[in-house]
Amino acid sequence: MSEKKSRFGVLKDVKAQVQQQEQPAPTPTPQADKQQPFSSTLSGDLKRRLKMATAAEGRKQYLVLEQALEEYLSRHHPELK
Secondary structure, three states: OOOOOOOOHHHHHHHHHHHHHOOOOOOOOOOOOOOOOOOOOOOHHHHHHHHHHHHHHOOOHHHHHHHHHHHHHHHHOHHHO
């Protein structure tokens, strides 16, 4: 009497071949600080102007604010690098 072959026997072979071909995942490169949530308030007029300016430039508001804060800190508090 012959032994019945599994329908999925071929899949095991394919899986073994794929695992041999796979490369290990690259290690992530260290980046700047991870983004942290931040909340604040602005005057209505300033918020409106920020929204209009970022829309006109096609930029994200948080990126413009981040750039402005970086410039402010570099100019007024260079020791905080």
